[in-house]
Amino acid sequence: MKRPTIVVLGAGYGGLSTVVNLQKSLGTDVADIVLINKNEYHYESTWLHEAAAGTMSPESVRYDIKSVINGEKVKFIQAEVTGIDVKEKVVTTDVGTHTYDYLVISLGFEGETFGIPGLDKYALSMANVKAARQIREHIEYQFATWSLEEEKDDSRLTLIVGGAGFTGIEFLGELGNRVPELCKEYDVPAEKVRVLCVEAAPMVLPGFDPELVDYAVRQLKAKGIEFSIGTPVVEATPEGVNIKKGEDEFEFIKARTVVWAAGVRGNRLIEESGIENMRARVKVDKDLRAPGHSDVFIVGDCALMINEEVNRPYPPTAQIAMQQGDMCANNIVALLKGEPTSVFTPDLKGSICSLGDDDAIGVAFGKKMTGKKASFMKKMVDNRALFLIGGVGLTLKKGKFNLLK
Amino acid sequence: MKRPTIVVLGAGYGGLSTVVNLQKSLGTDVADIVLINKNEYHYESTWLHEAAAGTMSPESVRYDIKSVINGEKVKFIQAEVTGIDVKEKVVTTDVGTHTYDYLVISLGFEGETFGIPGLDKYALSMANVKAARQIREHIEYQFATWSLEEEKDDSRLTLIVGGAGFTGIEFLGELGNRVPELCKEYDVPAEKVRVLCVEAAPMVLPGFDPELVDYAVRQLKAKGIEFSIGTPVVEATPEGVNIKKGEDEFEFIKARTVVWAAGVRGNRLIEESGIENMRARVKVDKDLRAPGHSDVFIVGDCALMINEEVNRPYPPTAQIAMQQGDMCANNIVALLKGEPTSVFTPDLKGSICSLGDDDAIGVAFGKKMTGKKASFMKKMVDNRALFLIGGVGLTLKKGKFNLLK
Missing domain, CATH: 3.50.50.100 (FAD/NAD(P)-binding domain)
Structure with missing residues (x-):
């Protein structure tokens, strides 16, 4: 039987957190993990205001993705995602296409x-x-x-x-x-x-x-x-x-x-993907999957979750994105084992x-x-x-x- | 009898060298020394290519003029020179006018x-x-x-x-x-x-x-x-x-x-001053005075001297400008004492x-x-x-x- 392929789009807080938690939990022979990101580096999007003001060097707000992933378990591809087809289970990039069994969309925000x-x-x-x-x-x-x-x-x-x-x-x-x-x-x-x-x-x-x-x-x-x-x-x-x-x-x-x-919004690729969304953000199910797409997880700024205590969406923060990445990895591992997924609750x-x-x-x-x-x-x-x-x-x-x- | 006034225009290599040598040689009661410069700092014009390329910070190529002059002997005026009248012995600036008994023009180069x-x-x-x-x-x-x-x-x-x-x-x-x-x-x-x-x-x-x-x-x-x-x-x-x-x-x-x-040329104020010049540079006498103006010295990039060995002008360098400043101060002191001036010879x-x-x-x-x-x-x-x-x-x-x- 072919090993399942997990494709993670984006190496922001949510995507990287998903990948590092997957590589902790899964052995090399259990699944193929593919991480696709436009740049070879991750950047601290919560520190960008410092780079923009000039109080911190742009170099200090980023680090090589390869320095945090395990090359034996995760294949890193530097490419720009150009399309997501959830029906055919294919992701297209500027340098090739990739099919998936599980997809994690963690493409971050865009300005609005x-x-x-x-x-x-x-x-x-x-x-x-x-x-x-x-x-x-x-x-x-x-x-x-x-x-x-x-x-x-x-x-x-x-x-x-x-x-x-x-x-x-x-x-x-x-x-x-x-x-x-x-x-x-x-x-x-x-x-x-x-x-x-x-x-x-x-x-x-x-x-x-x-x-x-x-x-x-x-x-x-x-x-x-x-x-x-x-x-x-x-x-x-x-x-x-x-x-x-x-x-x-x-x-x-x-x-x-x-x-x-x-104002920020989700990534425009979500609007073109066929997944139901609001300003490119997806109101995810409690286990972080896109409604109606049992093999697609959304984490980070593209995921919309309502904080029922105040009846407003949780803000798009690094803290929540990383917690979601952790839970997303946990739920993918559960699905691979045929176990039920867990509910995500932000720990503010x-x-x-x-x-x-x-x-x-x-x-x-x-x-x-x-x-x-x-x-x-x-x-x-x-x-x-x-x-x-x-x-x-x-x-x-x-x-x-x-x-x- | 009124003390003579020595006015030095420009705090580049030639001007500063003149001033620091004057303040070494003259007591506080012998003459009034006035240094006029556009900025409150001197900059190393020979290092500007480093600041321009970004290999050295602009801050490192300059220093406060006040850190090298003796305030009891030299009056520093931050002003931009706007005119030199060698007939009336008056220098005009954007903040006032100054009369002189001896004038040192060390205004540096301009691009050509x-x-x-x-x-x-x-x-x-x-x-x-x-x-x-x-x-x-x-x-x-x-x-x-x-x-x-x-x-x-x-x-x-x-x-x-x-x-x-x-x-x-x-x-x-x-x-x-x-x-x-x-x-x-x-x-x-x-x-x-x-x-x-x-x-x-x-x-x-x-x-x-x-x-x-x-x-x-x-x-x-x-x-x-x-x-x-x-x-x-x-x-x-x-x-x-x-x-x-x-x-x-x-x-x-x-x-x-x-x-x-x-290509560089001398300062345009020289062209408007009535002193004979070539592209704003003055072919100075051997003691660094402007021909026909016994109270005006020219040092640095505005001074033109022929190197008779090769029959070409000496290049406008910091080395020569500083040596000229030294000799200019020496010759002003000589004039104040009623002694003869000396001949300047570059020591390359x-x-x-x-x-x-x-x-x-x-x-x-x-x-x-x-x-x-x-x-x-x-x-x-x-x-x-x-x-x-x-x-x-x-x-x-x-x-x-x-x-x-």
């Missing part, structure tokens, strides 16, 4: 611009390590050019961040620390620089404790960051963004740098939003915390993600050990 | 584009620390953008260096080391990158020993750098440069990065052209040298410049001590 004109073209996004790297270079290039040019274009020093959710706020926190460094490095007077957060919703960090949110906004404002809340971006142009301030009131803000950090250990390298807000172990304590916890969380995927070796190599800054 | 259309607008130059910094950012931005964009524009990875003289070759040497790093950092396949040196003259490094030049070209070619010699650039556009390959033969090379490193200690951090060619102590030995000597020369201006303290702070790389 909600059809706002110009954002696709003129705003930058932190969608992946290359995009984050370009944001850093874009900002530095603007500072360098302003410093050199005879007729100063001050809009080079205006940075607009669209979105006051988790990603937006973490990015602003890094910018708050980075801008003074940039001013020093490029001989730019600090008062010339403007960092503005524009948010359509009437609040910052929805879902977070209001007291913590107040702390965060106060801290960011103290670093000179401005907020425009309840004011949607209605258009982006090469010169800046147009913001809706009231019923018939608009304001155009000139800015050479616009970073869009509002808390949530911490960083405000730069030295500050954060969050809840962990049921306790609210701010400042250095929260920042310490955040780094521990980051290190834990490395540990869960790559053990002590990877943690020591890529971890954050400026713990008490 | 020989009227080639488009170069002014579309080529980058290493004219100062801000311009060098922008070249670095420009190159990195192109690499980051290429890596991210869907439709790859390979001309982002083509770098054209105009000029195979000292500056062009030293810059190419740094690029040869930097490009592999950039490829790694930005996930760019090395074979996609093209670095091309275009030179109008029929030779590389005119004035250098042919055997050394052969070595340099061989080493740079081994790093993948191409040469197009005897082929003038006739136009630059936003897309690249047009090169004249033969009588009626032209080739357009697409390149997003064009760095112009061919050799010339070393770096080919990156680990290689060089040159002549020192009458000996030809290449490779690590020449590279070591080059760093010693750089450190000596720091020592002559700022003593041991500055050398230790800003010197190059990776001497045996």
